[in-house]
Amino acid sequence: MLLRLGIATVLLCAAGAAGLWWLGGTLVAPRPAVIGPPPADLHAREVDIAVPQAPPVAGWWIAGEPGRASVLLLHGIRSDRRAMLGRARLLSRHGYAVLLIDLPAHGESPGDAITLGWREAAAVTAARDWMHEQRPGEKRAVIGVSLGGASVVLGPQPSGFDAVVLEAVYSDARQAIRNRIAMRLGDTAATLSPLLAMQAEWRLGIPVRELSPIDRIANLGAPVLVVAGGQDRHTLPAESRAMYGRARAPKSFWLLPDAAHVDFLAHDPAGYTDHVIGFLDRQLDDPARCLRQRDDATSAGSQERRSAACADIEKRPSP
Numbered sequence: 001m002l003l004r005l006g007i008a009t010v011l012l013c014a015a016g017a018a019g020l021w022w023l024g025g026t027l028v029a030p031r032p033a034v035i036g037p038p039p040a041d042l043h044a045r046e047v048d049i050a051v052p053q054a055p056p057v058a059g060w061w062i063a064g065e066p067g068r069a070s071v072l073l074l075h076g077i078r079s080d081r082r083a084m085l086g087r088a089r090l091l092s093r094h095g096y097a098v099l100l101i102d103l104p105a106h107g108e109s110p111g112d113a114i115t116l117g118w119r120e121a122a123a124v125t126a127a128r129d130w131m132h133e134q135r136p137g138e139k140r141a142v143i144g145v146s147l148g149g150a151s152v153v154l155g156p157q158p159s160g161f162d163a164v165v166l167e168a169v170y171s172d173a174r175q176a177i178r179n180r181i182a183m184r185l186g187d188t189a190a191t192l193s194p195l196l197a198m199q200a201e202w203r204l205g206i207p208v209r210e211l212s213p214i215d216r217i218a219n220l221g222a223p224v225l226v227v228a229g230g231q232d233r234h235t236l237p238a239e240s241r242a243m244y245g246r247a248r249a250p251k252s253f254w255l256l257p258d259a260a261h262v263d264f265l266a267h268d269p270a271g272y273t274d275h276v277i278g279f280l281d282r283q284l285d286d287p288a289r290c291l292r293q294r295d296d297a298t299s300a301g302s303q304e305r306r307s308a309a310c311a312d313i314e315k316r317p318s319p
Contacts, residue, residue, distance in 0.1 A: 027177075028113045028203055030105040031078045042088060049101065051126040054119070057101045058108040059127070061134070062088060064097030069139040069162070069284040070131040073100045074124065074148025076168075077114060080107030086265045087143060094277055097135060101127050103151060116173050117147055117213070118206045121155030128160050139284045143276070144169065146235070146261070153213035158221025163283035165276055166217075167227040168261055171239035173211035183233050214243050223250040225279045229259035229267075252279055 035058070038044040044060040051057060059081060064070065071091050073084040081100040088098045103120045105111025111119075124142070131140050141163040144152045149169035152159060170176035201208050217224070224247045228240030237255065244253040254275040256268055265272040 027180075028115070030111055030113065031080070031107075032105075032110075033080050033107050035080060035082065035102065035108050039085065042085075042092070044088075044098075044100075047099075047130075049123075049126050049130045051104075051123050054104065054122055055110040057104060057123045057127065059099055059101035060088075062092050062098040063134075064092065065095035067138070068095045068097060069141055069280070070097040070099065070135050071280065072124070072127050072131060072140070072142040072161075073098060074103065074142065074144040074151060075106070076146035076148060077116075078106070082107075083145070083263070084143075086263070090265065090273065090277065091280075094281070096280070097131070097138075099127055099131055103148065113204055114147070115204055115206055116176075116211050117150030117154040118204075118211060120147065120151035124151045124155050125160070139163075141165070141280055141284055143167065146170070150211075150213050153216050153220065154211065157216060157219035161220075161222045163280055164220055164222045164224045165227065165279065166224060166243070167264055168229060168232055168235045168240070169213055169226075169243065170235050171212070171214040171243050173208050175239065176235070179234055179236065214239075214246055217243055217247045220247070223252075223279075223283045225252045225254065225276065227254045227264055227276070228256070229261060229264070230255055230257035231260045234261040250283075 038046065038060045042060065042062055044062045047059050047061045048056045049059060073081070073087055073091075075081060075083040080102045084100050088100055091098050101123065102109040104123050105114050109123070114120075124144075128140060128142070139162040140160070142152055142159075142161050143165040144150070145167045146169060149166040152161070152164060153166070153169065170179075226240055226244040226247065228235070228237050230237050232240075240255075241253070244251060252275075254271075256264060256271065259267045265276075
């Protein structure tokens with residue numbers, strides 16, 4: 001009887017270890033996809049961006065209006081640039097130049113593993129510098145969703161951006177792993193998260209304790225908007241509030257009370273325009289450009305394209 005119990009215990013432990021190993025593998029496995037050409041309405045061109053000591057990343061570039069800032073769009077984990085099409089269209093309607101990329105090991109960008117933002121950060125830096133080459137002298141911003149946002153914060157600081165939007169970005173990789181185990185197996189099983197974190201270090205050679213955006217967000221060197229879903233179990237609202245608390249001013253926080261870990265633009269299009277586009281307009285618009293735009297706007301269409309921030313600037317009394 002004791003022998004059978006011992007064998008059953010060993011088999012159960014072996015099954016649990018195998019399950020954890022499988023779960024760890026799925027967490028970091030590449031997610032390639034054939035993307036194809038950009039949608040015709042984007043008026044975008046395909047680009048390949050060189051990344052030092054790494055494969056290039058693939059993307060689409062929308063030129064935008066002359067004198068307007070450029071915005072880099074970064075998708076979440078196990079996704080690709082197509083997830084950011086709605087944001088690209090919205091930004092383009094507001095005149096921004098837009099760069100959408102596939103992060104390494106996603107879409108059409110090669111990579112042997114997803115590293116939770118650690119190696120992806122180099123691609124973000126390369127994309128930022130590429131935008132500068134296309135639009136020298138213009139401001140640059142970034143919208144990063146989940147993994148995309150972590151890839152910004154885990155990169156070299158200050159970030160080199162003039163405005164940063166972080167949507168549902170995990171505060172610490174160990175907490176992110178715990179959240180995901182709890183979602184699938186319950187809070188009791190979540191106590192096994194340190195074993196999964198250790199496994200990530202073995203697989204990737206990355207110190208998981210260093211994957212802590214909350215410890216780095218204060219050094220962004222740019223105005224930041226933190227966006228969170230009130231029902232998000234991947235990135236808990238408390239994590240996002242803590243990230244906002246650590247960030248330096250100027251900073252903003254937007255909570256969508258009934259949103260989970262979803263596309264915030266699709267969840268609340270009007271709110272997204274007010275909060276995110278409004279934030280970018282305030283941080284990136286040039287008052288002199290706005291006044292020239294007012295003087296040059298001779299058609300109703302061009303008047304409509306002016307941002308709310310420009311409208312506010314126009315209302316200010318002359319010095």
